[in-house]
Amino acid sequence: SLPGLCPSSPSLKPKHNRISKPIPSLPKHSLAFSTQSNPNSKPVATQSVAREISADLSKMNNVGVLKTAKQGGLEKDPKALWRRYVDWLYQHKELGLYLDVSRIGFSDEFVAEMEPRFQAAFKTMEELEKGAIANPDEGRMVGHYWLRNAKLAPNSFLRIQIEKTLDAVCKFADDVISGKIKPPTSPEGRFTQILSVGIGGSALGPQFVAEALAPDNPPLKLSFIDNTDPAGIDHQIAQLGSELASTLVIVISKSGGTPETRNGLLEVQKAFCEAGLDFSKQGVAITQENSLLDNTAKIEGWVARFPMFDWVGGRTSEMSAVGLLPAALQGIDIREMLVGATMMDDATRSTVLRNNPAALLGLCWYWASDGVGSKDMVVLPYKDSLLLLFSRYLQQLVMESLGKEFDLDGNRVNQGISVYGNKGSTDQHAYIQQLREGVHNFFVTFIEVLRDRPPGHDWELEPGVTCGDYLFGMLQGTRSALYANDRESITVTVQEVTTRTVGALIALYERAVGIYAALININAYHQPGVEAGKKAAGEVLALQKRVLAVLNEASCKEPVEPLTLEEVADRCHAPGDIEMIYKIIEHMAANDRALIAEGSCGSPHSLKVFLGECNVDELYA
Numbered sequence: 001s002l003p004g005l006c007p008s009s010p011s012l013k014p015k016h017n018r019i020s021k022p023i024p025s026l027p028k029h030s031l032a033f034s035t036q037s038n039p040n041s042k043p044v045a046t047q048s049v050a051r052e053i054s055a056d057l058s059k060m061n062n063v064g065v066l067k068t069a070k071q072g073g074l075e076k077d078p079k080a081l082w083r084r085y086v087d088w089l090y091q092h093k094e095l096g097l098y099l100d101v102s103r104i105g106f107s108d109e110f111v112a113e114m115e116p117r118f119q120a121a122f123k124t125m126e127e128l129e130k131g132a133i134a135n136p137d138e139g140r141m142v143g144h145y146w147l148r149n150a151k152l153a154p155n156s157f158l159r160i161q162i163e164k165t166l167d168a169v170c171k172f173a174d175d176v177i178s179g180k181i182k183p184p185t186s187p188e189g190r191f192t193q194i195l196s197v198g199i200g201g202s203a204l205g206p207q208f209v210a211e212a213l214a215p216d217n218p219p220l221k222l223s224f225i226d227n228t229d230p231a232g233i234d235h236q237i238a239q240l241g242s243e244l245a246s247t248l249v250i251v252i253s254k255s256g257g258t259p260e261t262r263n264g265l266l267e268v269q270k271a272f273c274e275a276g277l278d279f280s281k282q283g284v285a286i287t288q289e290n291s292l293l294d295n296t297a298k299i300e301g302w303v304a305r306f307p308m309f310d311w312v313g314g315r316t317s318e319m320s321a322v323g324l325l326p327a328a329l330q331g332i333d334i335r336e337m338l339v340g341a342t343m344m345d346d347a348t349r350s351t352v353l354r355n356n357p358a359a360l361l362g363l364c365w366y367w368a369s370d371g372v373g374s375k376d377m378v379v380l381p382y383k384d385s386l387l388l389l390f391s392r393y394l395q396q397l398v399m400e401s402l403g404k405e406f407d408l409d410g411n412r413v414n415q416g417i418s419v420y421g422n423k424g425s426t427d428q429h430a431y432i433q434q435l436r437e438g439v440h441n442f443f444v445t446f447i448e449v450l451r452d453r454p455p456g457h458d459w460e461l462e463p464g465v466t467c468g469d470y471l472f473g474m475l476q477g478t479r480s481a482l483y484a485n486d487r488e489s490i491t492v493t494v495q496e497v498t499t500r501t502v503g504a505l506i507a508l509y510e511r512a513v514g515i516y517a518a519l520i521n522i523n524a525y526h527q528p529g530v531e532a533g534k535k536a537a538g539e540v541l542a543l544q545k546r547v548l549a550v551l552n553e554a555s556c557k558e559p560v561e562p563l564t565l566e567e568v569a570d571r572c573h574a575p576g577d578i579e580m581i582y583k584i585i586e587h588m589a590a591n592d593r594a595l596i597a598e599g600s601c602g603s604p605h606s607l608k609v610f611l612g613e614c615n616v617d618e619l620y621a
C-alpha cells in the first residue's frame with residue numbers, strides 16, 4: 001500500500017473521533033485520496049506513482065479518460081486560489097461574459113491527459129458544422145449552428161431556407177404587431193395574445209426567452225399549453241376569456257404528431273368553436289413540411305405556416321422559428337439574439353482549451369462527474385429572469401442529449417448528467433442545507449448577473465447597501481461556504497440579461513453539450529428513450545379501449561352485469577394486465593365514466609364495475 005493510506009496515519013485521522021473503517025486494500029489504479037478539508041492532508045501519491053498510474057491509465061480502455069487521482073483535497077490556500085482564479089479566468093470581452101472554473105479541482109495532469117480528446121472533439125465539431133451526419137442513429141445532419149449564421153450551411157439550398165424563414169418570421173411578426181394581420185372579430189382590432197401549444201423543446205425555449213427577455217408590456221402577451229392536462233388547458237383558456245377572439249394560436253411540433261400537442265390543439269379548437277370563432281383565422285403552425293400538423297394547417301387554411309428542419313432538434317430549436325416567432329411577437333429583437341449566439345459560436349470554435357468556454361465547461365463536467373455522470377449538475381442563476389433558462393431548458397438540453405444507454409461504438413454506458421436547480425438566493429432557503437453538509441453528489445454552476453437594475457434605478461435600503469448587494473453577497477457566500485466543504489463550482493458571469501447575452505448563453509451550453517458528448521463518445525442528437533414512453537402510452541390507451549368495449553357489452557345486458565377486475569381482464573384477453581386494467585377503471589370511475597356497483601378502489605378484489613349507459617353503436621363497432 002502507499003505511504004499515508006494507512007488508517008492510523010495522522011493525516012487521515014477522522015475529524016470527529018468516530019471509528020474509521022480500515023481503508024480496504026485498493027487495486028493499483030483506483031487510488032482514493034482524501035478530499036476531506038483536513039489541513040494536514042497531503043498528496044499521498046508520489047509523483048513517480050502518479051506517472052505510473054497515468055501511463056497505465058492511458059492504456060486502459062474506458063468510456064472516457066479516467067481522471068488522474070486527485071492530488072489530496074481541493075486547493076484552499078487563498079493566494080494559490082487567487083492565482084488559479086486569474087490563471088484560468090475566461091473572458092469574452094465583447095459579450096461581457098466571464099467563466100470561472102477555478103473552483104473545480106482538475107489537475108494539470110488531468111488537463112494534459114484530456115488534451116488529445118479535446119482536439120478530437122474540436123474536429124468532430126468542425127465536421128458537424130460542415131454537414132457531417134453527426135446524428136448517425138437517425139441519419140441526420142446537426143445544423144442548429146447554421147440557424148444563426150446561414151453562411152455556415154453546407155449548401156445554398158439550406159442557406160436560402162434559413163434566410164427566407166428568418167425574414168418571413170420578422171415580416172409576419174411586424175404585420176401582426178402593426179395590425180396589418182389581425183383577427184376577424186376582436187374589440188381591439190388586433191392580436192393581443194399568443195397561445196403557444198407545444199411540449200418539450202417546442203415549449204421550453206419560448207418559455208424561458210419570454211421570462212428572460214419579454215418587456216413588461218409586450219405587444220402580445222404569451223401563454224402556454226404544454227401538457228395534455230385537461231385542467232391545465234381549461235385554466236389557460238379561461239385566463240384568455242373574451243380575449244380568445246384576439247389570440248393568435250401558435251401550434252409548435254417538429255414531428256407534427258406529438259399526442260400532447262395534438263390534444264391541446266383539439267381542445268383549443270373546441271373552445272374556438274364554442275366561442276363562435278373560426279380557428280383557421282387565428283392559427284399558425286410551426287412544424288416540418290408535410291407533417292400531419294403542416295397538412296392540417298394547409299388544408300384548413302390557417303393564417304401562416306413556418307418550417308422546422310429535420311437537422312434541428314427540439315432541444316436546440318430556440319434559434320429556429322420555434323423560438324424566434326414567439327419572441328418576435330413579444331417585441332424581442334431576435335436578430336440580436338442571433339448575433340449573441342454567433343459571437344459565442346465563434347468563441348467556442350477555438351481549439352485552444354483555455355480560450356474555449358464551452359470546452360472549459362466540458363472539462364469541468366468531465367472532471368467533476370468522472371466522465372460518467374457520477375455527480376449531478378446543480379444550476380443556480382442568481383437572477384429571477386433566468387430561472388427557466390437554467391432549470392427546465394438546460395435540464396432538457398443536457399439530460400436529453402447526454403442521457404444515453406449506448407455510446408457510438410455500441411457499448412452500454414448509461415451516460416448522462418442530472419441537472420436540477422431553480423434560482424438563488426431563493427434555493428438557499430430550500431435545499432442548500434443538503435448541498436453544504438449532506439451527500440456530496442453534485443457540483444454547482446452559479447450564474448451571476450452583475451447589473452442589478454437599469455441605470456438610475458438603484459436604491460440603498462440601508463446606508464451603502466442595496467438589495468442587489470444582498471443577492472451578490474448570497475451568491476459569493478454560498479460559493480465560498482460550499483467550497484470550504486470541498487463542494488466544487490463553476491461561475492458564469494454576464495454584465496446583464498440582454499437579448500445578446502441570452503443568445504450567447506444558449507450557444508455556450510449547446511456547444512458545451514456537443515463537446516462533452518464527443519468526449520464521452522455518444523450521440524447527443526437523438527432521443528430513443530422518449531419513444532419507449534410514447535409507445536407504452538399508446539398501449540395503455542389501446543387497452544383502455546378494450547376495457548370500455550367489455551364494460552359496454554356487459555352494461556347493455558338486461559339486467560346490467562357488473563364485472564370484477566378478473567372478469568374484465570379475461571374478456572380483454574389480458575389477464576397479465578389486470579393491474580393496468582385496475583388503474584384504467586380507477587381513472588374512469590374518478591371521472592364518472594365507469595360506475596362502481598360493489599366494493600371500492602381501495603380493495604381491488606371487491607370491485608364490481610359497469611358503465612353508466614349502454615352504447616349500442618359501440619356494441620357492433
Ligand SMILES: O=P(O)(O)OC[C@H]1O[C@H](O)[C@H](O)[C@@H](O)[C@@H]1O
Nearest residue numbers: 200201202253254255258314530
Ligand atoms: O416538437 P415535437 O415533435 O412535438 O416534439 C416535442 C418533444 O418531443 C419529444 O419529447 C422529444 O424528446 C423532444 O426533444 C421534443 O422537443
